[in-house]
Amino acid sequence: MNWLRVHIVLERIDPLPVEQALVKLGAISIEFSDAADNPILEPAPGETPLWPTLCLRALFDRAIDDTTIQIAVAGAINAAPMPAMRFEEVANQDWIESWKQTLQPMRFGSDLWVCPTGTACPEPGGTVIELDPGLAFGTGSHPTTALCLDWLANCDNHTGTVLDYGCGSGILSIAALVLGAKRVLGVDLDEQALQATRENAGRNHVTKRLDVVRPESADKTLKFDRIVANILSGTLIELATELQTFCHTGTRIALSGILTNQAESVTTAYKSWVKFELPIERGDWALLSGTVIAT
Template identity: 45%
Template sequence: MPWLQLKLTTTKTYADAVGDELMMLGGLSVTLEDAADNPIYEPAPGETPLWNDIQMMVLFDAQINTDEVLAVWQENPFSEFTAHEKFEQVEDKDWVREWISRFEPMKFGERLWICPSWQPVPDETAVNVLLDPGLAFGTGTHPTTSLCLQWLDQADLHNKTVIDFGCGSGILAVAALKLGASKVYAVDIDPQAITATSENAKRNGVLDERLIIGQPEILGDVVVDVLVANILAGPLESLAEQISSHCGSHAKIALSGLLNHQVESVSQTYSTWFDMQQAENLQEWSRLTGTKK
């Protein structure tokens, strides 16, 4: 059965109220998008920011009377803060299955493949990480994850200890173990990331004593040979001293989640403790690497 979608524009001041009112009129879900060029790169912890100008899509059952809904909406006081209201038909799809059908095996570097678990691996002799998209960020499709995977592929991880700081799906932690690391600490403040990392580790046969998963507090005074952090520039800068404290002499770091224009500031911050190298770029994103002094 097809759905009907009401599209309109509003502002962040009234988005919550407008969405609530339309849900009371029979809306089933509300989706928000940027209606202008106002990107949000780094929300502060605990914040859920919105763009200044918002395009709202409200999903309705196809059996509703659209003229009636629009007429009732025009009588609502909050309609004063919306514009360009228009209904359109939405094709009925299993959107999860649609996305899954497009998720193909991806190669990073010389030997590392990220493969959806429902497809055969392209190369049985390669280092294959089986991954199902789920609760947390990190499938290899985003440039920052790709940059980190490429770095891990070329790094010497044999018998090394590693921290995956902000592990998300656990893709980097699992890859590090499969690339030869002796122990990996996968930490994240998001409980969903802890769950996702455990599930992906189990899927890859590495949910054992070599992998320690939890909140950052589990690190204690742990010092490792390699640390990879694919988070954001703001947290990377604020956590720089803490990250440095977990890196032994000559330890290697890879930092990503950076936009190209943020590289200089982050590199300068980490140069207090690390000999920083030139950034590697992919699209508008960057990865910094360094060696502990």
């Protein structure tokens, strides 16, 4: 069965009524993207902002006709000018399996490998994380995650305890565990992230040494030997005091999700209790790492 995809350039038309009309019409999926070039790098907490000029893409069963969609959009925008619309037929396929075919094993440090499920590690005896893209938000391909994986892989001491704050897919928690961590605590606000972390940990046989909780459930009396937080600069600044409660003198810490031009402001929030090394950069992104000198 084929599908019908419609592209609508909404520009400054209110997207909500259009989205609601298309969902009512039977849209299987709806995606918003930037119709210009105005990136949203860091929304404020609690906000889900959209770009000032929008493009909407919706996917329908091919049985629906173009005119029906056009009528629904016209009814949703009231007196606004009719937006530009383009229709295309999309061949049916297993989207997740198609995406998996494009993924290849990736190496971090000297011998840490992230391999999609069912893919053999290119290096016999390498330390392997098996990750199913269908269950994960991160696979190591984004520079911020890659920087953290390199940092974990290159740590002098892989034992001890690790806090993964903002654990997402669990890739960093699992990396710490397969490298030899005694115990890891993964923390995330998103229940889906916690579920993905548990399932990916099960796939890698490390669940017995992993705990995953929401922030409010984390035991503030715990102290960790290493802390990794791959979030965003504004959130990292807000979390400085909370992360300090999980540290002892000598804790190694890595902060990622930071654009290079944001590194100074994040450093300022932590420098009273962390002695930072030089930032490690990859493209537009930076990782800040250092040692806790005061708690």
